[in-house]
Amino acid sequence: MTPKENKENNNDGAFFLRAKPVDIQTGHPWEVIIHYEDGKTYDIRAGDELTLKWGQKKTEVGVNISKNIIKPGEIGLLQDILDKFNIPEGAVVELKLAPLASSLVCIQKKLVGRHLSYESIRAIISDIVNYHLDDVQIAFFVASAFMKNGFSNEEIYYMTKAMAETGEMLHWDGIVADKHSIGGVPGNRTTPLVVSIISSLGIKIPKTSSRAITSEAGTADVMEAVCAVEFNIPQIKEIVDQTNACLIWGGALKLAPADDRILKVSYELGIEPYSKIVTSIMAKKVAMGATHLVIDIPIGPGLKMHKMQEALKMKNIFEYLAKKFNIKINVVIEEILGPVGRGIGPALEIRDILRVLSQADNRPLDLERRAVKLAGNLLELTNKAKKGAGETMAREQLKNGEALAQFRKIVAAQGGDGNLSESSIKIGEQSYEVKSATSGIVKNIDNLKLIRLVRLLGSPITKEGGVYLNKVLGEKVEVGETLFTLYTTGEQRLTLTINELAKNQPYLIV
Amino acid sequence: MTPKENKENNNDGAFFLRAKPVDIQTGHPWEVIIHYEDGKTYDIRAGDELTLKWGQKKTEVGVNISKNIIKPGEIGLLQDILDKFNIPEGAVVELKLAPLASSLVCIQKKLVGRHLSYESIRAIISDIVNYHLDDVQIAFFVASAFMKNGFSNEEIYYMTKAMAETGEMLHWDGIVADKHSIGGVPGNRTTPLVVSIISSLGIKIPKTSSRAITSEAGTADVMEAVCAVEFNIPQIKEIVDQTNACLIWGGALKLAPADDRILKVSYELGIEPYSKIVTSIMAKKVAMGATHLVIDIPIGPGLKMHKMQEALKMKNIFEYLAKKFNIKINVVIEEILGPVGRGIGPALEIRDILRVLSQADNRPLDLERRAVKLAGNLLELTNKAKKGAGETMAREQLKNGEALAQFRKIVAAQGGDGNLSESSIKIGEQSYEVKSATSGIVKNIDNLKLIRLVRLLGSPITKEGGVYLNKVLGEKVEVGETLFTLYTTGEQRLTLTINELAKNQPYLIV
Structure with missing residues (x-):
C-alpha cells in the first residue's frame, strides 16, 4: 500500500462543493481552489489530487488553497477546466481524494525493466489522455524508454497503436x-x-x-x-x-492526444528517446x-x-x-x-x-x-x-x-487568397543587410545560430520576420557584398537582433 | 539546442512587473499570475517558467495567466513565494524566461546510463534545492535510479554528501x-x-x-x-x-532539503528505489x-x-x-x-x-x-x-x-507536562469493542488493514484516535472476548470505521 492509497481510505466518502469560475489559466491542467476551512474539514492539502465529478463528467484536479479568493463551501474552477467542461457557476460538484491511477503499476513494472502487454500500455496511454496520470508520473514512463532495452519493437507498436486509438481517427477511401x-x-x-x-x-x-x-x-x-x-x-x-x-x-485536432502530454514532459527534459519520436509521428x-x-x-x-x-x-x-x-x-x-x-x-x-x-x-x-x-x-x-x-x-x-x-x-x-503570388507576400518593412567583411567562399551557415536570429526577429509569431540568405553555401562573396538580410516589423526587435549578431554570426567565409 | 533555450534567446531582455500578493497556496512551489496582455507583450504563456529577481533574491516561478485577478503591469505572487521572500506589495520584480537548469545535462547523461562525478551530482542536488529543476525533471533523475546498475555505490555516496551539504548541518562535540x-x-x-x-x-x-x-x-x-x-x-x-x-x-528543519522534493515525486510513482531510501536516511x-x-x-x-x-x-x-x-x-x-x-x-x-x-x-x-x-x-x-x-x-x-x-x-x-504519566494521557472518548466470533489463537494481524482502521479513526491528526489490541499475536481467544478496541473523538468517524470492519477485519483466529 502506498501513502496515497492510505490517504484515500482515510476519506472514504465524497464531499460536495459549489462551483465558482476563477479567471486563471495555469498551463498545468485541471487546477481548482478550495477554501482553507474546507481543506481542514476534509483533510485536503495544497498539492493533493482530487477526483471531480459533475454529472457524467469526471476528471482529476490539483488542489490549491485560499482564504479569500473563494468562500467555504465553494470550489474555484480555473480556466482550463471550465473551457473543457463548461460547469456553470453554482453547480454542485462531487469531490474525492484521487486514487492512484491503476496503470501506475504498469509504469512501475516498466521502470524495473519488465515487458508490457498491449493491455498495460493501452491502460497507461488511456490514463494519460484522461488525466489520470500527472506530468511527474508520465515522466517516469518516458524515462523508462531511455533504459537499455527500454522498449522492444513490439512495445513500440503497442504504444503507437494505443496512442492512435485513444484519439480521433480519420477514415478515407483509397490511397492516402x-x-x-x-x-x-x-x-x-x-x-x-x-x-x-x-x-x-x-x-x-x-x-x-x-x-x-x-x-x-x-x-x-x-x-x-x-x-x-x-x-x-x-x-x-x-x-x-x-x-x-x-x-x-495537427494540434487543433485530437489525433493521438497522449502525444501532446508526453511531448510536454520530454520537452522539460530536453532530449527524447528515439522510440518516442517515431511513435509520436x-x-x-x-x-x-x-x-x-x-x-x-x-x-x-x-x-x-x-x-x-x-x-x-x-x-x-x-x-x-x-x-x-x-x-x-x-x-x-x-x-x-x-x-x-x-x-x-x-x-x-x-x-x-x-x-x-x-x-x-x-x-x-x-x-x-x-x-x-x-x-x-x-x-x-x-x-x-x-x-x-x-x-x-x-x-x-x-x-x-x-x-x-x-x-x-x-x-x-483554407480561407486564403486563391490568387496569391510571390509579389503579394508581405515581408517585414524593417530590414537590415549584413555585409561581408571578407571575401571568399561561404563555407558554412550555422543552423542553430540562424534559427536564433530568425526567432529574435519574431518568427513564427511575427509572420513577416525572418532572414533572407543573399548568399548560400558554396557561393563566392566579395568584401562589402550582402550576405543575408534581416526582416521584421518592429525597430526594437531589429536592434536586438543586430546586437545579437556581434555574438552570433552564422556565416563562415573562407 | 532545445526549444526552451530557443525561447529564452527569443526574449533576451528582462521585463519588470509590480508585485501583488494573491492569497492562494498551491502545493507546487513558486507560482505567479501575470495579466493576459503582459503575456502577449512578452510572449509568455501559461505553464512557462520565469526567473524572478527581487534585489539579491532569485528563484524560478511557474506562470499562470489571468484577465481579472490582477491588472496589466502587475504580477500576482502566490502564498508560498510570499512566505519565503516577503516581497511587499508594489515592489518591482525583474522577470526573464528561465533557462534550462545547467544540471539538466547531467540528468540526461544519467538517463542514458553514464556515471556522474561528484560535481555533476552536486549540481543536480543544488538545482533541486534552489528550484531550478521542476518536479518533472526531478522525476527523470529519480527514474534513472531504477535502471540496471542505475547508481553505483560511489554515486550513492556523492548523492548523500551533496544532499547533506546543500542544507543545514549541525555540529556537536563528542559522541552523537x-x-x-x-x-x-x-x-x-x-x-x-x-x-x-x-x-x-x-x-x-x-x-x-x-x-x-x-x-x-x-x-x-x-x-x-x-x-x-x-x-x-x-x-x-x-x-x-x-x-x-x-x-x-525533522521536517521543520532544513536538513537535506533536496530529499523532500525527491520524496514528493517518488510518492507520485508509488515506489522508491533502495538507493533513494538509504540516501534519504x-x-x-x-x-x-x-x-x-x-x-x-x-x-x-x-x-x-x-x-x-x-x-x-x-x-x-x-x-x-x-x-x-x-x-x-x-x-x-x-x-x-x-x-x-x-x-x-x-x-x-x-x-x-x-x-x-x-x-x-x-x-x-x-x-x-x-x-x-x-x-x-x-x-x-x-x-x-x-x-x-x-x-x-x-x-x-x-x-x-x-x-x-x-x-x-x-x-x-519541549514544552509538555514534565509530570505526565500513563493516566494523564487522554484517549478518544468514542470507543467500540470488537468481539471475537470464534475461539482459537490469534494467528495473524494484518498490518495494512490495521493501519487503514487507525487512519480512519483520525490518526495521526486526531491524536486520541486509534486501536488498542486487547489480544495480540499468539494469544488465546474465547467467543465473545474483545479482540481490539476502536477509539476516536467523533461519532461519524467511529461509524465509518465500524462499517469498514465488515470489509477489512485485520485479525485471523485459527
Whole structure:
C-alpha cells in the first residue's frame, strides 16, 4: 500500500462543493481552489489530487488553497477546466481524494525493466489522455524508454497503436499519401510543394503539420502566413473533398492526444528517446488514415539527427511499424549542410515556395530539388509513377503550372487568397543587410545560430520576420557584398537582433 | 539546442512587473499570475517558467495567466513565494524566461546510463534545492535510479554528501548517537524509549523523526500528543544542552532539503528505489552530525521490506555509506509479524511507552524487548557498554526509573507536562469493542488493514484516535472476548470505521 492509497481510505466518502469560475489559466491542467476551512474539514492539502465529478463528467484536479479568493463551501474552477467542461457557476460538484491511477503499476513494472502487454500500455496511454496520470508520473514512463532495452519493437507498436486509438481517427477511401520530415533544417519547407505536386495528380494527401518546436517555424506556422490552419474534422473532410489535400495544424485536432502530454514532459527534459519520436509521428499518421508514407530524415550538425547510425536505427523502427499498420513506407535519409532555400521565416518561406511553384528564375533550386525528390518517391510508392520515373513526373507538375494552381486551390479552400503570388507576400518593412567583411567562399551557415536570429526577429509569431540568405553555401562573396538580410516589423526587435549578431554570426567565409 | 533555450534567446531582455500578493497556496512551489496582455507583450504563456529577481533574491516561478485577478503591469505572487521572500506589495520584480537548469545535462547523461562525478551530482542536488529543476525533471533523475546498475555505490555516496551539504548541518562535540527504523510496523514506537534510555546514561542523542508516511503515525506525530515537536536550530541546541536529547520533527528543519522534493515525486510513482531510501536516511543523519548509528530494518508481510534479501542489500549500502562518512553503524534486521505494542495511534502509543517506562504490569513486553535490544546495540556501539552487556544496561535504566525521569525531562524541555504519566494521557472518548466470533489463537494481524482502521479513526491528526489490541499475536481467544478496541473523538468517524470492519477485519483466529 502506498501513502496515497492510505490517504484515500482515510476519506472514504465524497464531499460536495459549489462551483465558482476563477479567471486563471495555469498551463498545468485541471487546477481548482478550495477554501482553507474546507481543506481542514476534509483533510485536503495544497498539492493533493482530487477526483471531480459533475454529472457524467469526471476528471482529476490539483488542489490549491485560499482564504479569500473563494468562500467555504465553494470550489474555484480555473480556466482550463471550465473551457473543457463548461460547469456553470453554482453547480454542485462531487469531490474525492484521487486514487492512484491503476496503470501506475504498469509504469512501475516498466521502470524495473519488465515487458508490457498491449493491455498495460493501452491502460497507461488511456490514463494519460484522461488525466489520470500527472506530468511527474508520465515522466517516469518516458524515462523508462531511455533504459537499455527500454522498449522492444513490439512495445513500440503497442504504444503507437494505443496512442492512435485513444484519439480521433480519420477514415478515407483509397490511397492516402503522407510525408513527414524529422525537423531541424531551417527553410526546409518541402511540405507545401510535395502536397501541391501529389494532389495535383489526383492523389489524396491530407497533411497535418506542427508549429515550431525546434525550428524557426513549423509548416503550420508558415501556411498561417497565407491562410487559416485550424479546422475541425468535418471542415477538413470538406477541404480534402474539394482539393484532394489540406495543409493544416495537427494540434487543433485530437489525433493521438497522449502525444501532446508526453511531448510536454520530454520537452522539460530536453532530449527524447528515439522510440518516442517515431511513435509520436506514426501514431498521428495511423490516426490520419495514411496508407503510403515517405519519411525524410535529414542528418547533419545542429539537426535533430546528427549521425547516419542514428538515422538508420530510426529507419528500422519506422519500417517495422509501417509493416504492422499495413502502411507502405519509404524512408529517405540525406545529409544536409546548412539551411535549404533562401527565405527563413513564415512569409519568406512562402515566398520561396511560390517562386518554386511559379518556376521563377530566382527560385531556390535546393528546395525545389528536395521537394521533387520526396514527391517523386511518393509517386513511385503509390504506383502513380513507375520506378525511377517519379522525379520527372513531379518536376513536370511544377513546369506545367499544375502544382501552383493546386497550391492556390488549397489556400483558397483554407480561407486564403486563391490568387496569391510571390509579389503579394508581405515581408517585414524593417530590414537590415549584413555585409561581408571578407571575401571568399561561404563555407558554412550555422543552423542553430540562424534559427536564433530568425526567432529574435519574431518568427513564427511575427509572420513577416525572418532572414533572407543573399548568399548560400558554396557561393563566392566579395568584401562589402550582402550576405543575408534581416526582416521584421518592429525597430526594437531589429536592434536586438543586430546586437545579437556581434555574438552570433552564422556565416563562415573562407 | 532545445526549444526552451530557443525561447529564452527569443526574449533576451528582462521585463519588470509590480508585485501583488494573491492569497492562494498551491502545493507546487513558486507560482505567479501575470495579466493576459503582459503575456502577449512578452510572449509568455501559461505553464512557462520565469526567473524572478527581487534585489539579491532569485528563484524560478511557474506562470499562470489571468484577465481579472490582477491588472496589466502587475504580477500576482502566490502564498508560498510570499512566505519565503516577503516581497511587499508594489515592489518591482525583474522577470526573464528561465533557462534550462545547467544540471539538466547531467540528468540526461544519467538517463542514458553514464556515471556522474561528484560535481555533476552536486549540481543536480543544488538545482533541486534552489528550484531550478521542476518536479518533472526531478522525476527523470529519480527514474534513472531504477535502471540496471542505475547508481553505483560511489554515486550513492556523492548523492548523500551533496544532499547533506546543500542544507543545514549541525555540529556537536563528542559522541552523537542516533537510531532509525525503516518504517511500516504499526505501534513499533521504540524511538522515545531508546532515546530516553541512551540519554539517561549521558550520551547525546538529538533525534529527528518524520510524520506518518506509510504508517499510522510517525514518531513526530506520536510525541506531538504530549509536547511540541517543531523547533529551530538554536532551540534544539538548548533542549539538547538541558537533556542530552530531543524528540522532534525533522521536517521543520532544513536538513537535506533536496530529499523532500525527491520524496514528493517518488510518492507520485508509488515506489522508491533502495538507493533513494538509504540516501534519504543517511543524508539526514550526516546533516544531524551523528557519529554512532543503529539502523533497525524490520522485515515482514505488509512492511516496506518484505524479504531478507532486500534487507541485506540495503544493509550493505548503509555500511558502505557509514564508512565513507566515518559513522560507526550497526544494522539490525529482524522479522516482525504483526504489530508491536498494544496501542496504535499517537495517544495510545504514548500510553504504551509510559507503561514501559514506569514498568507497569500491563506494559507491552514486545515493545520493551525491541527497544532494549536497539538501545543495547547502541550502548555497545558507543562503547558505553561492553560487548554483550548492552541490553542489561538498557534494561536497568528502565527498572531504576532513570529512563522515565529522562523522558519526562525531554517532554518538559519541549514544552509538555514534565509530570505526565500513563493516566494523564487522554484517549478518544468514542470507543467500540470488537468481539471475537470464534475461539482459537490469534494467528495473524494484518498490518495494512490495521493501519487503514487507525487512519480512519483520525490518526495521526486526531491524536486520541486509534486501536488498542486487547489480544495480540499468539494469544488465546474465547467467543465473545474483545479482540481490539476502536477509539476516536467523533461519532461519524467511529461509524465509518465500524462499517469498514465488515470489509477489512485485520485479525485471523485459527
